[in-house]
Amino acid sequence: MSHKQSMSHKQFKSDGNIVAQYLFGLARSNPGLTVIKHDRVIFRTASAPDSGNAPKVTLVSGGGSGHEPTHAGFVGEGALDAAAAGAIFASPSTKQIFSALKAVESPKGTLIIVKNYTGDIIHFGLAAERAKAAGMNIELVAVGDDVSVGKSKGSLVGRRGLGATALVHKIAGAAASHGLDLSEVAKVAQSVVDNSVTINASLDHCSVPGHKSENILGEDEYEIGMGIHNESGTQKSSPLPSIPELVAQLLPLLLGVDEDRSYVKFDSKDDVVLMVNNMGGMSNLELGYATEVISEKLIEKYHIIPKRTITGAFVTALxxxxxxxxxxxxxxxxxxxxxYFDYPTTASGWNQTYHAAEDWKVLADGKVPTAPSIETVKNKKSSGVTADYDTFAKILLAGIARINEVEPKVTWYDTIAGDGDCGTTLVSGGKALTEAIENHSLRLDDAARGIEDVAHIVEDSMGGTSGGLYSIYLSALAKGVDDSGDKKLTVETFKEASQFALEALYKYTRARPGYRTLIDALQPFVETLNAGKGPRAAAQAAIEGAEKTRKMDALVGRASYVAKEELSKLDGEGGLPDPGAIGLAALLDGLVGAAGY
Incomplete structure (x- = not known):
């Protein structure tokens, strides 16, 4: 699937007037915040001049909206005291900023923190001068941490303010909470700016609410050096990379391999803070993966063990x-x-659980604490029901081969009726079983223990609902064979055990025949087998049962949530069948065929 097809740019309708309402929503979910609606300002109620609290240096920031949680989300104890929110990607007005300054005016002074963009610098600078003229004690620090533009090209405008903005909010806020005076807090903020570097990369530009999407990048393009206002980066490339490939491109830019971008020197002895910032459209799963890839590369290639690591959405681009x-x-x-980094804060944008300095020591050597897997408890006692190892293995491999054959179609069915993983899940189970057979790690000369081993492998390798159902059925099937008292695995033994296993499965699922699930293939198989009609007839009944699901309404399972319009896509094929039932029917057909029926 192409990048454009897979990435949604759809949005809820918007009249563009969402910023003030966002501030109200933020205050509603974070007690202790006050909103000045007209000026789109949010501030700590406890920082107001008339709050009765002991004065401290206050911190004011802000900028265009669309970068949430920065800046408003960083208003809280131990971080910012107030923030002014402009329109999306537009600096707040001088009046708004002055309103924020007055809301948290302090006899100890106020530090303004602003990202290094022309509009922000002009408006915040003007507000600072007006505040000074009104007798307020004001200092301003501009955040510039971007390394995408080299020193020669960016010598006049300086570096753009990106992810380090959140670190400045947090660290300078903690410094102010420790009672430092204004010049000292400003010095802390400036030192964070001077010693921070950031590089962004993105698969596309963001979508502005109420505006048509500007999809500038091609289907197979990505961009390095992306800003946070939809401005272009410094390098477009294709094809789309894996995250490890992208990280390998980004880290040299941060670590000064290119002298023109060598803004901060890093040594293996330095205490380094790593922030991996979600620009707004990354899944938490991928972001966590990226964090580990970055960490491993820093440690293994550059011998830098981050002293602190944080990951999440801090400074976004919608x-x-x-x-x-x-x-x-x-x-x-x-x-x-x-x-100051470790100091606790109530700011919702600092979405990291508080950890004391002692807590981080477990990661000092760069290794994540790990523990061995819990060993599966297996019944070591022989069941007494023997089986021919080679025949058992041949039957299993034949069933796996049939699963591999039908996987593309099963996967396609599941992309419509589920989450698209039914076929690949079955293949994963088959692959793990194949490896176990090749490694001779299955006890296939003991019918009950062999089936029990298959159940354990299926549980470990398949996952999801289908993996659980298969494992429950196989575990019960093994118990049924074990309790049979037979000396050898026969059709009769399997027949009775299969009925026992089905009844056991029914204890854990509401699915029954006619509900459009894999039960529609399994139940006919078991019923036909127990009617004495033989394995071949039973396999055929499973196939017919799976085909009948094309005409059924989904009552349970994932397909029960899918619109009937989606389920009608394969009407030309007789309807969309349940993918789990089709997969199971193919498996049973393969097993029975290899057994000689």
């Missing part, structure tokens, strides 16, 4: 489908930087 890597050299920034 729904930008990409991520940024920020490195802060805390050793060069100052002796208390890590302490």
């Amino acid at each position: 729904n930008g489908p990409g991520f940024g890597i920020t490195l802060l050299n805390a050793s060069k920034a100052g002796s208390h930087i890590i302490q």
Whole structure:
């Protein structure tokens, strides 16, 4: 599937007036915040001049909206005291900023933190001068951490403010909470800026609510050096990379391999903070994977073990489908930087659970604590029901081969009726069983123990609902064979055990014949076998049962949530069948055929 087909740019309708309502929603879910609706300002109620609390240096930030949780989400104890929210990707006005400054005016002074963009610098700078003229004690620090533009090209405008903005909010906020005076808090903020580097990369540009999507990149293109306002990056490339391939391109830019981008030096002895920032459109799964890839590469190739690692959405570009890597050299920034990083905050944007410095020591050597897998408890006692090892293995392999044959069609059915993994899940189970057979790790000379071993492998390798159902049935089937008292596995033994297993399965699923699930293949198989009609007739009954699901309404399982319009896509084929039933019928057909029936 192409990048354009797989990535959605659909949005809810919007009149563009969502920023003020966002601030109200933020305050509603974070007690202790006050909103000035007209000026789109949010501030800590406890930081207001009339709050009665002991004064401290206050921190004010803001900028265009669309980068949430920055800036409003960083208003909280131990971080910002107020933020002014402009329209999407547009700087707040000087009046808005001045309103934020007055809301948290302090006799100890106020530090303004602003990202290094022309509009922000002008408006926040003007507000700072007006505040000074009104007698307020104000200092301003501009955040610039982007390394996508080299020193020669960016010498006049400086670096753009990206992910390090969140680190400045958090660390400078902690410094202010420790009672430092304004010049000292400003020095801490500036030291974080001076010792931070960030690079962003994205699969596409973001979508602005209420505006038509600007999909600038081609289907197979990605961009390095992407900004946070839909501005272009410095390098477009194709084809789309894996995350490890992309990380291998990004880290040299951060670590100064290119002298023109060598803004901060890093040494293996330095205390380094790693932030992996979601630009808004990455799944948590992929972001967590990227974090581990980045960490491993830093440790293995560059011998840098991050002292602190944080991951999540901190400075976004609306729904930008990409991520940024920020490195802060805390050793060069100052002796208390890590302490301020660790200091707790109530700001919702700092979405990291509080951990004391002691808690991080377990990661000091760069290794994540691991534990061995719990060994599966197996019944070591022989069941007494023998089987021919080679014949058992041949039958299993034949069933696996049939699964592999039908996988593409089963997967296609499941993309419509489920989540698209039914076929691949079956193949995963088959692959694991094949390896076990090749390694002679299945006890196939003992019928009950062999089936029990298959059940364990299926559970480990398949996962999901189908893996659980298969494992329950096979475990009960093994018990049925074990309790048979027979000396050898026969059709009669299997017949009675299969009925026992089906009844056991019914204890754990509401699915019954006619509900459009794999039961529609399994139940006819078991019923026909127990009617004495033989394995071949039973396999045929399973196939016919699976085919009947084309005309059934889904009552349970994932397909029960799918619109009938989707389920009608294969009407020309007689209807869309249940993929699990089709897969199971193929498996049973393969097993029976290899057994000589």
